Amino acid sequence: MASGKGISKFDWPTMLLYAALVGIGWMNIYSASLSDTASGFFDLSQIYTRQLFFIGLSILLIIFILAIEAKFYERFSSVIYIVALLSLVGLFVFGKNINGATSWYAFGNYGLQPSEFAKAATALALAKYVSDIQTNVKEFKHQLRTFILIALPAILIIPQPDPGSALIYIAFIFPLYREGLHFVYLLFGLFAAALFVGTLVFGVIWVAMGVVLIAGILFFRNRKKRPNLFKYLLIATACIGFAFSVNYIFENVFEQRHRDRFNIVLGKEVDSKGIGYNTNQSEIAIGSGGWTGKGWTQGTQTKGNFVPEQHTDYIFSTVGEEWGFLGSLLVVILFVALLVRILHLAERQKNQFSRVYGYSVASILFLHFFVNVGMVTGLFPTVGIPLPFFSYGGSGLWGFTILLFIFVRLDASNYINA
Template identity: 75%
Template sequence: MSQSKVFLKFDWLTIFLFFSLVAIGWINIYSASLDESANTFFDFNQIYTKQLLWIGLSLLLIIFILAIDSKFYERFSGVIYIISLISLLGLYVFGKEISGATSWYVFGPASLQPSEFAKAATALALAKYCSDMQTNMGEFKHQIRAFLIIALPALFIIPQPDPGSALVYAAFIFPLYREGLHFVYLLLGFFAAALFVSTLAFGVAWVSLAVIILGVLIFLYNLKRKRKRPPIARYFIIAAACIGFAFSVNYIFNNVFEQRHRDRFNIVLGKEVDAKGIGYNTNQSEIAIGSGGWTGKGWTEGTQTKGNFVPEQHTDYIFSTVGEEWGFIGSIIVVFLFIALIIRILYLAERQKNTFSRVYGYSVAAILFLHFFVNVGMVTGLFPTVGIPLPFFSYGGSGLWGFTILLFIFVRLDGGNYYYT
């Protein structure tokens, strides 16, 4: 197929949504980082000018990604994945600590965060493994191998420490579910998270009592429905495992989590009130969003934003600028654009005629959704602060490039004569 025909086959709705989000993101970065003392608009000491440079370089990156033969990404997915793992391990020797985490390579005035690029590499490796004709997600040995592909980069990222970036790898459970992973894994994941939070909120004793009562009720329901006694040992083992996990929560919370993470959980759970300390960012973010009302205060007119009341507002808390200056209506438009992009990717992924591009597409949608969902929840005070950026919005070259690579590899796979019969 000629390059001109391939060019026409690209999904331009996805590309339009991407550029819309990037443009709106930059507008809000400009407002959040506006320095009226700047000499010129193109002062490269200013954050918004640097982000404009990253956006311009992203255009070159997009052209490069789309110019490569689509089959390249499958053929060299293993090599790309191994390089990404090496780059993560290299941080422990050559990385520089920034904001308490050794997550960056520094090259003069520029810095690079390899964890942002490892997401795309992991998505490629997982897609390659799932597309193997011998892989069956219904078999335990294949599940273990798939989980290992996902877990390795996460395990390399956690000790940096960067638990927020590691959390993103939980998104890969959804493409595996699409490829035949049993629903029980999703159910167990959600149940474990609920059990963990419930134990922190109510204590081991109440959670243990609730597990016992729930187990008895389920046992009696099945006894009535099936007219014969269900195997009571199974219920006992499950209840014991849940109670055992509940007893381990406090140890994990006190010995594995860092103090700043414990403080953030305690604030969200209402155990601590620290509006001027660890909870300051979230508190000010909620004030900014709430003060925006229906239509907002207007671009560059946000009092919380102009007064720098929300620290690092141009990065993880950029959505608070949207809420304050563009109001509820502007926030809903941004949410709609993200949802539209994610749904479009899922639609394109489902129409793929080969497993590799389908799994990769589902991985892209899952990663974008997790970032979007957790970041907005964090900024609005629903979730603890975990340092997850808002895709295409938060300031940073590594983040923007990482998401651009992630998305446009899929655009290339979808539009690059990559269908098999």
């Protein structure tokens, strides 16, 4: 168990930032779900009361996580990871279908979403593997094993279907990059995304011509170094082949709702009353907030329920309408401060396990924050990614709490042993 000395060494700036984000998040959930039908403040039929209950359980979770010896998380990381995988597999047999996705275990009127906890489990397993090999991940066999470790939970999540939760596993590329993964993997990922979007917008022929042109320019620019023509041809062929596969993936792997959302964001369709209704109303709500907002619980778009499910994935639109640009900026600053603090703590860790885990925490939180805000403001298609500590839900809040406070515990242990 953690000693009294250990308790005094927990990173209070991180915990205060967590408390601020959870508190502000609850205030916005309260506003977004406030109704005239409530029998009282502690009416459990109300969303804001249930979220307050989830927050209370989160405090108990924090106490439990911080009370356990830090070595437990490293020693049992593989077991935790296997349990997480089994919980995802179990959904195919025991899962409950909610809103078209079999992502939940039902317990009476409540549900538990295992994908929210699998992120912390994967972060622990990745940190354990990288620290065990006692080297960086430049060797291909280590790269392959880490990619499999990361891909397994994502592969189990995609068929639920829950592509948003599966997308988050891209975040693990950043801690691997910190540990020696070649920068070419980041470039490859960005280039693949650009090819995918470019093919949807301009078509296969124009993208293929662009690839050939770029390859030709790069080859002739490096001709004095006698570049390998075969390598350039191979890369160009692979890129063109990927471009030709985009339409098949888009039409046969994506569901219709995902295709519609991509088309709206890319400007190929205008559907402000159908599939694009949520995003359109969210943009209106945020834009109407101006500089200082309409005031807490005073948002007309929010009160009129113009943004469906505003207390979940679209909670940031409540911030924009009622708190305005300045309030939204405050929320962004708090998130950035938390991310910077986590990265600072990760760099001061005395062992590789804690450092890799810390970078994983920061990367997961960043991707959630970045994609959710982009989704709510219409920059990205709606993919069902919640805003950490803000969006309504016990599984999400507990998953992020576990993810963060395991790192707080690891950091306290390193601080004591320094």
